């Protein structure tokens with residue numbers, strides 16, 4: 001399936017007058033994913049984000065949103081169709097929560113009744129009681145609650161794209177983690193394209209389907225969080241993310257070298273999807289991950305087929321086998337070979353039990369094949 | 380003491396009519412100044428380069444001694460109510476202009492960014508965000524101007540514009556303290572009550588979400 005594109009930068013340059021911030025910049029943001037943008041301070045993250053809703057204009061090149069060149073679209077109506085959340089939250093202090101959330105629908109001409117209904121739905125969605133909060137004012141809410149309202153406000157006119165510029169970075173650590181979790185859950189239901197700028201590398205890796213690492217106005221690497229950690233494009237990536245995130249002492253003979261991507265599935269996914277994934281990879285089992293990308297266990301093709309007969313709407317999480325063995329990236333190959341004899345699949349995790357890859361019998365055989373091939377050539 | 384009461388009883392209708400003139404002069408001047416200063420202040424917030432020049436010019440008017448300003452009116456517009464209103468209006472513009480300008484500029488930039496990012500037009504930003512938030516600062520300017528104008532209007536008597544200044548100058552000419560008081564006390568009472576009424580009005584009009592910020 002070809003991935004639909006939500007936002008595309010084509011040869012974009014940006015110059016504020018003192019040299020180019022972005023130079024001949026190209027980027028595509030796939031639809032329906034959370035994409036985090038990270039990079040050193042001043043590398044152009046905010047600039048990039050603001051070009052998507054025309055708060056900044058490219059000096060050269062063009063930006064396409066859902067296939068349309070936004071240079072030729074009315075900026076005001078474009079912005080009403082794109083959600084926007086900023087670090088300072090920016091709730092209007094003289095308006096109630098209800099009025100704040102309803103602002104974009106109001107700008108778009110929605111009636112009072114329609115707005116009221118929408119506000120009720122959104123408050124429920126973000127877990128605040130409509131009766132209790134509707135008539136309150138922003139200063140009567142905690143920082144975390146205020147930013148939840150900020151997110152609700154961005155969702156109010158049901159935009160397909162939401163831009164967030166360090167939305168959680170001014171919050172206390174507990175609220176921050178809570179909101180990150182809620183955002184992931186929310187988007188599993190809503191499937192919005194979320195472009196999320198952050199300074200916080202943990203946050204970027206945790207919430208992203210895809211991470212884009214920028215440096216001096218250029219994309220250094222754009223990949224899934226697991227891929228970024230497993231195959232950093234260069235030394236800068238390692239330095240920026242922090243060398244401690246990468247498994248140390250990866251002698252050639254470790255699990256890290258023979259593990260593969262792709263044989264994993266989120267616990268919220270329906271078992272049908274798991275079956276498809278197994279078929280596509282002609283694999284026997286999959287690793288199952290939780291909300292944070294942590295390893296929950298595995299599911300095998302037999303269990304899935306069995307349950308599929310009874311209840312096809314079942315979630316993978318409901319049938320996961322959690323009493324499974326797993327490997328660390330630096331587990332030596334001798335031990336991997338030993339273990340794989342008794343398992344269909346061996347998940348590989350990092351120090352915090354986050355899944356970084358899997359080893360299967362076929363990946364072992366492939367690795368052996370590569371090894372022999374190399375031996376032959378060097379002999 | 381009896382003498383005081385007798386004078387007061389005899390002068391009562393005159394005091395009332397002079398108070399009426401006084402209020403008229405002040406009210407008209409403040410209103411005209413408001414209609415000039417508030418829109419001008421709004422305009423200047425989006426024309427920052429012009430703002431400095433205009434505010435400097437308007438401030439210069441404030442440095443002219445009030446008696447002299449009333450005097451300058453005579454060769455230009457003659458004597459009577461009109462020149463008095465012009466002079467009072469000129470004095471009233473600056474505080475309101477300044478407060479409007481400062482109030483609107485004082486709105487947090489993050490609110491403007493949020494508003495623009497959500498698709499507000501400039502006009503919607505002004506009417507939905509900037510003016511409601513700046514309103515109490517603008518109102519404070521109006522209150523200051525009202526009080527200042529009522530005091531200043533006593534000088535209007537020198538260019539034959541009437542008002543309570545008539546009674547005060549007559550008292551001075553007669554070296555009669557009771558008569559001076561008959562003019563001065565109503566001026567003070569007007570100042571106090573107008574100040575109080577505007578204060579209450581401002582409280583009542585302040586949006587609930589901003590009331591916790593109002594320390595006055």
Ligand SMILES: Nc1ncnc2c1ncn2[C@@H]1O[C@H](COP(=O)(O)OP(=O)(O)OP(=O)(O)O)[C@@H](O)[C@H]1O
Pocket residue numbers: 016021039040041042043044045046047048199
């Ligand atoms: N309005 C502006 N005028 C001039 N230069 C600007 C403007 N906005 C940003 N810049 C410059 O452009 C570069 C990129 O800025 P940008 O705000 O996009 O960086 P950022 O990656 O968001 O940084 P941070 O992580 O600190 O938020 C910086 O060098 C900055 O100084």
Ligand SMILES: [Mg+2]
Pocket residue numbers: 045046047
């Ligand atoms: Mg930034």
